[in-house]
Amino acid sequence: MELTTMNHPYPIMMNLSGRRCLVVGGGAVAERKVKSLLQAGARVTIVSTEFTEGIIEMENHAEVVLYRQTFHPSIMIDESSDFASYILVVAATNDAKVNAHVHEIASRQGQLVNVVDQPQLSSFIVPSVVRRGKLVIAVSTGGASPSAARKIAQELDNAYGEEYETYLDFLSDLRLLIQSRVADKQARQRVFKEMLEWDVLAKIRGGTFESWKEKLYITLEKEPWM
Numbered sequence: 088m089e090l091t092t093m094n095h096p097y098p099i100m101m102n103l104s105g106r107r108c109l110v111v112g113g114g115a116v117a118e119r120k121v122k123s124l125l126q127a128g129a130r131v132t133i134v135s136t137e138f139t140e141g142i143i144e145m146e147n148h149a150e151v152v153l154y155r156q157t158f159h160p161s162i163m164i165d166e167s168s169d170f171a172s173y174i175l176v177v178a179a180t181n182d183a184k185v186n187a188h189v190h191e192i193a194s195r196q197g198q199l200v201n202v203v204d205q206p207q208l209s210s211f212i213v214p215s216v217v218r219r220g221k222l223v224i225a226v227s228t229g230g231a232s233p234s235a236a237r238k239i240a241q242e243l244d245n246a247y248g249e250e251y252e253t254y255l256d257f258l259s260d261l262r263l264l265i266q267s268r269v270a271d272k273q274a275r276q277r278v279f280k281e282m283l284e285w286d287v288l289a290k291i292r293g294g295t296f297e298s299w300k301e302k303l304y305i306t307l308e309k310e311p312w313m
């Protein structure tokens with residue numbers, strides 16, 4: 088049997104902060120997609136005949152709007168309505184025809200669309216994700232086995248501890264400092280590589296990181312930087 092999902096997916100990290108997204112359907116799958124959209128800072132409108140308890144609780148969230156109604160194309164087409172201008176659409180009902188209809192309208196309008204029961208129609212699929220502050224690890228099987236994607240992500244979840252959040256914040260701050268102080272591109276890149284060899288993670292785990300960082304910054308202040 089041939090795999091009908093994506094053979095060459097293009098992985099991207101999208102900035103959805105403040106962007107409007109539409110989820111059609113209010114079951115367990117819709118709830119999972121809404122949660123991940125909210126984590127990304129999106130504003131989410133959910134249209135469904137019924138909602139899970141979890142989605143109803145989300146109504147208190149400032150970025151969530153619920154409409155209890157049957158899907159109708161005007162929801163997505165009518166420019167004057169509250170529903171227009173979604174950057175991203177998720178078709179998550181348990182009715183394949185409705186999901187296909189949502190897909191058809193979204194595609195016609197050039198919107199990105201995820202169809203939860205027909206991956207072959209989707210312009211994007213959702214990976215399993217592990218987050219440690221600025222570090223985001225996304226695992227996808229291109230739809231071949233969502234449960235395998237989840238299992239692999241759980242393995243990575245165990246392998247990459249909480250210390251990675253502090254570590255990435257440190258690398259990010261230091262990188263900005265070096266970018267502002269070291270004019271020579273090659274010299275900058277040497278320092279970036281060298282930074283990765285310092286055993287910072289062990290220092291974070293061992294509780295000596297803050298005092299070490301303080302000393303490092305004092306030393307760096309004295310550096311001639313060229």
Ligand SMILES: C[C@@]1(CC(=O)O)C2=NC(=C\c3[nH]c(c(CCC(=O)O)c3CC(=O)O)Cc3[nH]c(c(CC(=O)O)c3CCC(=O)O)/C=C3\N/C(=C\2)[C@@H](CCC(=O)O)[C@]3(C)CC(=O)O)/[C@H]1CCC(=O)O
Pocket residue numbers: 092119120123201202203204205206211212213214215216226227228229230231232233234235236237240
């Ligand atoms: C990663 C994750 C993200 C998320 O949903 O947020 C996600 N599915 C997750 C879990 C999961 N989904 C399913 C099971 C049951 C076991 C099983 O069937 O394996 C489990 C396991 C579980 O629940 O533990 C069933 C299932 N999933 C899809 C179909 C339809 C089809 O294949 O036709 C069916 C069959 C429905 C049926 O037959 O009735 C389709 C998709 N699911 C995807 C993503 C996309 C491909 C991802 C990839 O492979 O890269 C894709 C293509 C579209 C999309 O949804 O974007 C999330 C883990 C979140 C986490 O990490 O916690």
Ligand SMILES: NC(=O)c1ccc[n+]([C@@H]2O[C@H](COP(=O)([O-])OP(=O)(O)OC[C@H]3O[C@@H](n4cnc5c(N)ncnc54)[C@H](O)[C@@H]3O)[C@@H](O)[C@H]2O)c1
Pocket residue numbers: 111112113114115116117134135136137138139156157158179180181182185202203204233
């Ligand atoms: N992508 C995935 O990760 C994944 C995982 C499991 C299942 N699925 C598929 O996703 C589908 C949805 O799963 P679920 O567990 O959330 O189903 P569910 O039955 O719990 O929820 C379906 C929701 O769709 C709403 N709905 C149905 N018809 C509608 C309409 N015409 N207009 C508006 N709302 C409508 C219902 O009110 C309900 O809230 C399943 O049919 C299954 O095929 C996908």
